[in-house]
Amino acid sequence: MNRARLLIFNAALGPLDYRVPDGMVVEPGSVVVAPLGPRQIIGIVWEAERLPTEPVPEHKLRPLIEVLPVPPLPAQLRRLIEWTADYYCARLASVARMVLASGGALRGPSKMIEYRLSGAEPERMTPQRAVAMDALQNEQSTIRELADLASVSEGVLRGLVNQGVLEPVEVDIDRPYPKAQPDFAQPKLSAEQTEVADRFTAAVKAEEFAPFLLDGVTGSGKTETYFEPMAAALRMGKQVLVLLPEIALTEAFLRRFEDRFGAAPIVWHSSLKSTERRRAWRAIASGDAQVVVGARSALFLPYRRLGLIVVDEAHEVSFKQDEGVRYNARDVAVMRGHFEKIPVILASATPALESLQMADSGIYEKVELPSRFGGATLPDIGIVNLTEEKPERGRWLAPRLVEQMKLRLERGEQSLLFLNRRGYAPLTLCRNCGFRFQCPNCSAWLVEHRLSQRLSCHHCGHETQPPATCPECGEPDCLVACGPGVERIADEVAEIMPGARIAVVTSDTLNSPEKAADFVAKAEAGAIDVIVGTQLVTKGFHFPELTLVGVVDADLGLEGGDLRAAERTYQQVAQVAGRAGRGAKPGEVLIQTRHPEAPVIAALAAGDRDAFYEAETEARRDAGAPPFGRWAAIIISSEDENEAKEAARAIGGTRPNLPDVAILGPAPAPMALLRGRYRYRLLINARRSAQLQDILRDWLGALKFPQGVRVAIDIDPYSF
Ligand code: ADP
């Protein structure tokens, strides 16, 4: 090949052709450096016939500069990139950029320099230096990342380097990872588990595409059943990818993995430091990496010989990415399995309706684990009707729940209270003038966080200190907290059960793998009596002494009435209920609600999952909602409200008139202001037969908008 077509990351430019200089060898998938004007850019060599562009005459071609020393992206991965871009109406370049997640880090040598405190003191201590030295205890990273960590400028740190306070450490990017051993410790599986594990293992050995829905109740031992096919893949010298919904859960998983395979897997998530990220990327691309456990972005890594993909807790919303390329990792995982010709296991105790439907129609193979491992029983579920059993004034926990919690404390057992609201109170207002604290950048109230003494926006991160007087009327001591968050519930528990050891578990308190590991260790050792947490506590954890789960407000998720409200509520409550009674002692669940008659609550109380799914299926069928019809959203945003509105009108005004497509809007989006951008939205509801993506591309591709306007397409939006 003496001409190469590149997919480049500057999406505005489209694909470009280059000349391959004599002696340079490239093939499709090669990652190369090319000149662009006076700059150098990175691109991926692509099959020219799959990437149409204007032909450039031979004499105008500029030569490629170099081929980067990483293996070419495999064809299966290039097909996945094309599919993802096509299905989600995203730019090829944007998807490809996710694959080369470490971008510039691909270049350069296999040694990198990191810095750490040497123990020496600076010649002159300044406040900045003190802050940095305090923040960087036990840290080692690049100057840039250390500066971020310590919130000081890079200049401050360079000063410390010059004085020998920070010392350089050479890091070998290509040092191998410890080897996982497929037969390190083999657990004895139950008959039920063996049957499931054998089915998976056979599929791994067959080396064919095979999507599975592993539908197993909480505590049935799903993990053990997919560890066996993982072992089989390892014996075959193949790589395995496990997607987990939450980084806080990874710690517990890693320990189990290590117990079974004798070495930790490679972890991949967005907050890895650059040396780790680069090391992992290269090991994955070379095929040396055996098992990768990661967040959704791990799906787009350049595995050399993937043998199995597992998506655990596959129903989780965190698999849906809602910015940039708006994809659902659960669905892309199945497509990756298709291109790689390997099995994909979607595991859940509360599968998404879409997944169940795929299983029912025979596209996915359903395998079931209907009972808990080791004879543990599913917990008893009781309803606390808050309209009859009222909590005391200013409190949120009903007497019956409190009584049961006290009983657990006496017995030395654990209780867990679930409320999906971080912070102390979701709304702060002035009792004198009614002023409400709102985020200046978003249509959202500021949430009071008492632990950190902040009012903060959960959408953009804006924070202020609660003022002493009302900013509107100037009245002192007039601010009242409205409604409960987990911190407030924890305060209530401390009041009614003095001496109880309470842990608040949210993304604020478990914001690092170390903190997550610390919490799990304490909870397992019985050093915590009451856990109060958000959705973070609904999944994964296994605490044998936990025998009571209280759902503080089951109605919370049903408000707003979006498409998935009922399903989400069902999943969250069933998952959190699944934390109770996983050991020898039976569990009990109390659900506080004002609407015991709501179908989802009634189904939960009766423990009748089928009833819930049947009712939900009918509702979706009537609404033409997934899996029976399809939805897409067009989100138009700008910092200028008028500009956003005008663009939305222009889109609305050119809507196609098609028999199998209904178009709603434009209307202000549910978050009409988000991170300083005004947002409008159109919703498209299409029959399954409609060529939804083509319709959207034809419609929007013909329109031009001002610079500041962003138009995003969300295919299969999660909620609206
Ligand atoms: P699930 O993911 O289905 O909720 P887990 O895989 O977390 O269930 O298993 C629940 C508990 O049972 C875990 O503590 C696990 O270690 C234990 N367990 C499951 N299967 C076995 C087995 N075959 N032998 C020993 N312990 C098991």
Ligand code: ZN
């Ligand atoms: Zn905000």
